[in-house]
Amino acid sequence: MSEILTQSIQDYLKQIYDLSADGAPASTNDLAARLSVAPASVTGMLQRLANVSPALVVYKKHQGVTLTSEGERAALEVIRHHRLLETWLVQTLGYTWDEVHEEACRLEHVISEDFERRIAAALGNPARDPHGDLIPTADLTMPSDDTRPLASLRTGEAGTVKRVHGADPAFLRHLQGLGLIPGAQVHVIGYSEFDGNLTLQIDSQPAFVVGLAITQRVFV
Amino acid sequence: MSEILTQSIQDYLKQIYDLSADGAPASTNDLAARLSVAPASVTGMLQRLANVSPALVVYKKHQGVTLTSEGERAALEVIRHHRLLETWLVQTLGYTWDEVHEEACRLEHVISEDFERRIAAALGNPARDPHGDLIPTADLTMPSDDTRPLASLRTGEAGTVKRVHGADPAFLRHLQGLGLIPGAQVHVIGYSEFDGNLTLQIDSQPAFVVGLAITQRVFV
DNA sequence: AATAGAATTTAGCTTAGACTAAAAGTATTT
């Protein structure tokens, strides 16, 4: 009754980590949506994950689920794999940042610790993946992120894009079209207090206006 | 009832390909041994593989199993993945030839066609993997191999090692210690007709004697 | 405080892929 982390379990843990990142437990429904699985299936899995020893989650009926420290370790391991893989697919095989997610999602479950070490070393132990997400360290701790959403900047302020949130390829390609990619120097030259739109300028290119749907997903 | 090639099925097809390479059908027992599974489990799987449409194997009770052309295509796809991955792990991540098998066995089932294409291109569409095994081409045909076992050479003959047969790490390390690796120029300077031992010399290094257990598994 | 509606859980079913034990077929040896 220990140490059998199937692919499915790893996916559950990863999503629970993500959904409970804000401190609040993850809900059955949200998990079902993220995992493309029926809510009843989630309930069944959560019961199992709470009853294996050591327990991977803390689960109380109708109250959502959080990870135990065991569960968190396992989640961080998968997330480290995922983000290292994404970085490495981009750097060594010429993938673009909108293409890597799916491939990494399948590879993350099967690579060995040796493989993990080798690509981490080959990449120079990167801190962030191609989307700017922080990569958990080799000892499985998640570095703290001090970025804030672009939406929090006001006219006259500027920042360097550090991270974008979201895996949808179309969204990522759109950001790329705008130049809102990690490393970009962004100047806020306008703000509308009614809709929250920002007018941005990157380097000396033409300015453009973007709404909250974007500025809340780009971090500086 | 079509096109669902699970990891398990892929493993069965790969082993059937290997065991029936000589033309004779593969036996239930041999498959069970290769797959580390009970013979009864093999029977069950073969029945399924024969009854899906399109059928992947030709199976008749008590008479062994062979691949249909559909099954062979699927097997070659997996084998191509495996051998490209091995090549690539060695070339780009510094794996040694005795370390790659296991890792490739897990990765082979999850990489995309896109990934396959990218590594094939990055490697310059190699013909052989690090053990010298031929890599099926992109259109899924297996090139013909014109090598013969080192055991078939006699005193005075010479050849270049093209391929070694076997995945056992200890065996591979032993061969490496002897210098019997793909590319090595081998001269036969002695033959014993009683035990089949050959005395070999590689470049101008000291000669050494090896038995059939080795010379039947090294091809020139 | 009652109740409609949403979220969650229970109950029971399905499939893939393994297992064991027992039965049946095939092969070998006398």
Next chain:
DNA sequence: AAATACTTTTAGTCTAAGCTAAATTCTATT
């Protein structure tokens, strides 16, 4: 040709992980 040994298949069971439908619990609104 019979007896024994080996191989293969059948029959029945198990677990992981999903599903649907029905029951339950929670929450929000009247």
